[in-house]
Amino acid sequence: MLPLTNRRATRRPPTLFLLGSLALLLFLASTAAQAIPAYARQTGAACADCHAGSYGPALTPYGMRFKLGGYTDTDGQGTKIPLSMQLTETHNAPARGDSTTQLTEGDLYLAGRLTDQVGGFVKIEADHSGHNTYNTKLSNLDLRFVAKELKLVGKELLLGVSVNNSPGFNDPIGALPSASFLGPAGVTGSLLNPSSPNSLANRVIGASVYALYDSNWYGELGSYRSLPTSQQDHLGYNINGDPGRLSDTGYARFAYMKDMKRQFFSAGVVALTTRRQLPRSGPTDDLTDLGYDLTYQYLGNREHIVQLAYVNILEKRDYGSAPIVGGIAARDRGNVHDQTMSVTYTFKQSYGVTLTHFKSTGSRDPVRYGPSGDPDTTTNLISVYWTPFGKDNSYTSIANLKLAATWFRFTRFNGRENDIFFAPVGARRTDAGDLNAFSVSASIAF
């Protein structure tokens, strides 16, 4: 039996299915808001202290320290209930297809500290799945133990352990795709990109040990294994998205970060390697992701905040089989290259605009990537938003609201701008622009 990628090559998914999958990916990216008022109640801090736009997921340096500390900071005013909820209503207007207005997502967060050393983040998510039904699933998970204020050669050292279900989600800088929820959508993608087909996100479990030395040097080593398909099913995931059986999986992350109060920058490298059987009875592919990321934040007096991030991940693939389809042999090696560049400007910690450019490229392979043989996809995301609460002087610090308008724009898909699915003569063509979508969303958290 061919690996799923190969089967995809020989049996191309119907256009409607693909459009639906892309719409879901776009929706996930556009509404990837993470607001945890439980953390604000626990710490006495404002949402804006941890998030430049007063609503997650993008972190300020202070938010990074809170995450590194295992979500355990407190205002010392006793135990707070570590629960939050978020509801998101979305009007989605795709370039092709009917517009919809729905309560698209409801989230329950179990988030907060247990002790000075133990804290965590668990998200249970209910997504609208059509016909007034919702699919509930265990989303992101990050449970931590930390040992703080240690000393090594006269410098401060923090050591921690994170048990999580998505490589990169627990990263403090938050630029990696699993943490930023900004990863290129396309016909393929790297292991570290949660938007990739059969991605690892939330379908694996792993642990890593991490250290922060002298407040600037971050290092992390970990390993993951995929959940059995039966468990994925129990946790709310369709087993068609199974990441496969993983073995010899290693994750490494090193970064330098410098908080200068009014500015911040970081430079990091990341690696993820695994041997994957997809499907689980199939041959074994050797996959290795190597990436780097650069970020910069101008924070000033918090009136005007600019955040820049660039992430570049190259995945090298050594396939366990090279099937022949229609007399054409698939390549036995290949690579996938994911790049994301984003710029966010925030005014008064309330009004923001985010511009993101995604580029997913890879080795040409007519067997694995259909008639064009070219997996290249280029996408842009433009989002404007308003977050009226979440500041020190806000009317309330126990609830928050985010209103956002987001436009997704495809300029290339399957390596093409026009007729991206090679429509038969007489059939309606689909251009890359037909995948565009505009959405308006309102998220409330309490």
Place this chain on the structure above:
Amino acid sequence: MSKLNMSHGLRLAAMATLVAAWAPAHAGDAKAGADVFKSECAECHAVKEGRNKKGPSLFGIVGRPSASVTDYAYSDALKSRQWTWTPEQLHTYLSQPAKTANPGTKMKYDGLTDAKQLDDLISYLQTLH
């Protein structure tokens, strides 16, 4: 004059004396100090009375005895001090790492070495009444 008002009046008089004694050598710009506060202090300290974050509220900090916000859990290190947060004491405390100024403190702060910014900040803190 009621007892409450007299106490308030005495506090204001004492504060005015402290400020007058400090002002000639350390005249800062309170407006610029507000910006310094936002980048250096605001993540851990609120200026609203009664609102504690990771650190205690800084409302009325200048002239206040150390470790005196009743509903904040101070470190033993600070509770054992008998400081009054005069401008001079704040200047000394904030110009160096907090753990050097008061070993054992919970406060994590590397210190503000820019003298003008420190003067501006303390001038701003004096307005928090």
